Amino acid sequence: MKVSIWLKSETKWKNCEVHLEPEQRLSDIMNDDRAFLPITRRTSPLVHKTHIVAKDTIALIVEEE
Secondary structure: OEEEEEEOOOOEEEEEEOOOOOOOOHHHHHOOOOOEEEEEEEEEOOEEEEEEEEHHHEEEEEEOO
């Protein structure tokens, strides 16, 4: 799922992706027991970097269309 993320440090990440299982919702992964999420950032068409982000550093996560 493509998302935008605002971190508590006021940094905004656009063009990110989080992996969801077929029946899973974004709210499900934010409320599960994991403390960290793997986030893939697309900084350019050819550059994809995976970051392991602590959920408690995320202020807002929004699905992109």
